[in-house]
Amino acid sequence: MDSKDDHVRSYVINDDVDTLPMDLMDPTGVLVKPKWRGTSQDKADMEVLGRHQVLRRNFRFLSMLGFGSTLIATWEILLSYIVFISTDGGTANLFWGYLVIFVGVSLMYASLAEMASMAPTAGGQYHWVSEFAPPRHQKFLSYIVGWICMTGWQAGLLSVGFLVGTIIQGLIVLNDLTYTFERWHGTLLVWAVTSFCVIFNTFLAKRLPAIEGMVLTVHVMGLFAIIVPLWVLSPRASSRDALLTFTNAGGWPSTGLSSMIGLLTPMGSLLGFDCCVHMAEEVEDAGRTIPRSIMWSVYLNGAMGFTMAITMCYCLGDLAEIIKTPTGYPFIQVFYNATKNLAATNVMVTIVIITLTACCISLVATSSRQLWSFARDKGVPFSDWLAYVSPRMHIPVRAIVVSLSVTCVISLINIGSTAALNAIVSLASAAMLSSYYITIACLVWRRIYGDPLPPRRWSLGKYGLAFNIASLIFITPILFFAFWPIATPVEPSTMNWAVLMYGSVIIWSLVYYAVWGKKSYVGPVTVVHRDI
Numbered sequence: 001m002d003s004k005d006d007h008v009r010s011y012v013i014n015d016d017v018d019t020l021p022m023d024l025m026d027p028t029g030v031l032v033k034p035k036w037r038g039t040s041q042d043k044a045d046m047e048v049l050g051r052h053q054v055l056r057r058n059f060r061f062l063s064m065l066g067f068g069s070t071l072i073a074t075w076e077i078l079l080s081y082i083v084f085i086s087t088d089g090g091t092a093n094l095f096w097g098y099l100v101i102f103v104g105v106s107l108m109y110a111s112l113a114e115m116a117s118m119a120p121t122a123g124g125q126y127h128w129v130s131e132f133a134p135p136r137h138q139k140f141l142s143y144i145v146g147w148i149c150m151t152g153w154q155a156g157l158l159s160v161g162f163l164v165g166t167i168i169q170g171l172i173v174l175n176d177l178t179y180t181f182e183r184w185h186g187t188l189l190v191w192a193v194t195s196f197c198v199i200f201n202t203f204l205a206k207r208l209p210a211i212e213g214m215v216l217t218v219h220v221m222g223l224f225a226i227i228v229p230l231w232v233l234s235p236r237a238s239s240r241d242a243l244l245t246f247t248n249a250g251g252w253p254s255t256g257l258s259s260m261i262g263l264l265t266p267m268g269s270l271l272g273f274d275c276c277v278h279m280a281e282e283v284e285d286a287g288r289t290i291p292r293s294i295m296w297s298v299y300l301n302g303a304m305g306f307t308m309a310i311t312m313c314y315c316l317g318d319l320a321e322i323i324k325t326p327t328g329y330p331f332i333q334v335f336y337n338a339t340k341n342l343a344a345t346n347v348m349v350t351i352v353i354i355t356l357t358a359c360c361i362s363l364v365a366t367s368s369r370q371l372w373s374f375a376r377d378k379g380v381p382f383s384d385w386l387a388y389v390s391p392r393m394h395i396p397v398r399a400i401v402v403s404l405s406v407t408c409v410i411s412l413i414n415i416g417s418t419a420a421l422n423a424i425v426s427l428a429s430a431a432m433l434s435s436y437y438i439t440i441a442c443l444v445w446r447r448i449y450g451d452p453l454p455p456r457r458w459s460l461g462k463y464g465l466a467f468n469i470a471s472l473i474f475i476t477p478i479l480f481f482a483f484w485p486i487a488t489p490v491e492p493s494t495m496n497w498a499v500l501m502y503g504s505v506i507i508w509s510l511v512y513y514a515v516w517g518k519k520s521y522v523g524p525v526t527v528v529h530r531d532i
């Protein structure tokens with residue numbers, strides 16, 4: 001099999017790559033040492049997928065569990081979204097909506113986990129579409145899903161970087177009443193946080209699996225460090241108010257409509273578990289480890305998120321009061337109202353900042369690998385340059401730097417308008433959901449009309465089709481409401497501009513495909529060899 005199949009060439013394909021002088025190494029990267037190539041099954045999978053092992057397989061199950069759990073950061077994201085909870089549906093909608101969303105998400109990610117076992121590749125969704133879509137549509141649909149998925153992860157990186165930066169600002173406001181909350185300060189903090197995460201993903205890349213395991217401990221213990229003081233010290237809402245009173249502060253025609261829009265809050269806290277997939281080529285025994293990591297992350301984060309959701313239902317206090325906090329984040333005010341102590345509040349908020357920063361570190365890794373994989377198949381401009389893998393560090397350095405650059409440039413929007421930047425959160429959700437929808441729909445087509453599915457070591461068995469169809473039914477209304485604003489009347493400052501951003505990405509990708517991509521893009525199915 002010729003190495004040009006995946007656009008990452010090597011002068012040798014043997015175990016002695018370290019004995020070669022640097023001037024004999026192709027600048028796009030070389031194979032890694034034998035100890036980093038994973039198991040015999042990993043090697044077989046890479047041959048089937050038509051790829052060479054140019055990234056180190058240094059992640060195992062526990063580190064991937066930490067990676068997936070800390071990246072999603074369910075309970076931390078729920079805390080950050082209190083203002084949305086208070087506007088659409090209230091705490092009752094958070095409680096019951098979370099349960100509904102968790103069931104739907106479990107079905108959805110089980111479908112993706114099974115595909116990850118069939119084809120454990122960093123390409124993820126766009127690769128699976130390339131294999132499972134109707135043959136005449138494979139190339140185009142795969143290309144579109146690649147752009148959608150890439151957009152979702154780049155938007156996700158920016159949104160979490162924005163959260164960390166502005167939470168730090170909120171903590172400064174709490175401690176210094178003379179501080180003026182300037183939007184450009186937040187932008188600079190976004191740059192600082194993302195730059196730190198990029199440095200971590202380059203110079204400390206070899207330490208990332210070990211760090212993920214440690215951060216998982218902080219993620220779990222940090223939850224209890226926050227909910228225990230809240231349950232002990234906060235004023236307690238009655239069960240009727242907390243669990244049975246739905247609200248409509250957004251001015252929608254009905255509480256039911258408001259509650260449907262409010263489902264985006266628990267949905268946003270449980271999106272992105274496919275992050276494990278995009279690290280597949282750095283995971284040992286990926287065909288088995290990736291699906292297990294996805295589902296264990298779903299269950300672990302789901303349980304912790306539900307614990308936080310119950311805590312929020314009972315311990316927030318007066319919603320109308322806390323959303324007026326000068327910190328910009330009601331949860332900071334909730335912490336302070338409960339403890340009546342600046343030092344205690346600082347510690348609790350710092351835990352959230354640390355875990356969200358860890359989330360940002362994982363996001364840099366995920367978004368860069370997805371971009372690198374898509375560039376490897378020539379799906380984006382400057383593909384050859386972006387597909388470069390450092391022959392010394394064995395990471396896609398240029399894709400990492402581009403992810404940083406995208407975040408820094410787009411975060412400038414915050415200086416002029418918070419509405420546009422807030423829409424990026426919705427854009428990330430909409431892009432991820434639509435990539436899941438198209439991918440699972442292609443799998444349903446393959447199950448019904450196509451050839452038998454490839455072998456896999458993690459399977460849904462005879463329930464696979466039912467899981468897939470139920471996932472599509474679940475995603476449909478959530479994706480529809482992902483583009484809605486949170487309140488009426490709708491003005492430029494309250495409009496959800498995600499629909500414009502999403503449409504712009506689709507239009508640009510279509511133009512690029514028509515002019516260049518149709519000729520240059522190499523659908524992954526063209527290099528897959530299932531007969532090996």
